Amino acid sequence: MDLEKLRQRFAALTCAHLTDACVRAHVPVRCAPSSVQAVVAGARLIGRAAPARHVGSVDVFLEAFINSEPGGVLVVDNGGRTDESCVGDLVVLEAQAAGLSGVVIWGLHRDTADVRAIGLPLFSMGSIPTGPLSLQDRPANALESAIVGEWTVTRDDLVLGDEDGVLFLPADRADELFSLAETIRDTERRQAERIRAGDTLRKQLHFDAFLAARRKKPAHTFREHLRSVGGAIEE
Helix, strand or coil: CCHHHHHHHHCCCCHHHHHHHHHHHCCCCEECCCCCEECCCCCCEEEEEEEEECCCCCHHHHHHHHHCCCCCEEEEECCCCCCCEEECHHHHHHHHHCCCCEEEEECEECCHHHHHHHCCCEEECCECCCCCCCCCCCCCCCCCEEEECCEEEECCEEEEEECCEEEEEEHHHHHHHHHHHHHHHHHHHHHHHHHHCCCCHHHHCCHHHHHHHHHHCCCCCHHHHHHHHCCCCCC
């Protein structure tokens, strides 16, 4: 996986394109919950995951920075807590100094004004003024994996974020998924151009033929129809 090349390709893609690619390639679609959004509107990030399970102290983040790849993304597991923040401006600034490309938090952040001024992309569930409220025992796998919503994220994952949220991909399938996403993007762009020119999507996708086929065979699905006509929407 060449991260710099993927970064260049992602500049012309969206997480939505890549989720569609996952569906087409039968790869589990692993999105962070919709509550995880960018602190600065329009922020985007891509990098290999640097997981860290927060237990009340920043030392786990500092250690994660030592082990992370250049351009990595700190993925913080704070259990989705909404009663405390676990990342503030100093951690974000240190992540930037360590060469990371962003931070994703399954939990809250604070120091929002300073975080915005730093400029490093940060995605979280929101903010709250208070920092950690307790100190717990650190698990043995604190730097091996992080839980984000229902998903386990490891160093084998690629993290992507944009205006729609955050997506996790298996790094060893990134090239394949990016190629599929680019094909889907190009098809959708052609469809959009034709709609603007007056050729409706219903006409492009032979929707009348689909309705006729479904009348004959009620179990016939729209996805089956799309495959037959080369449509890209839905998968």
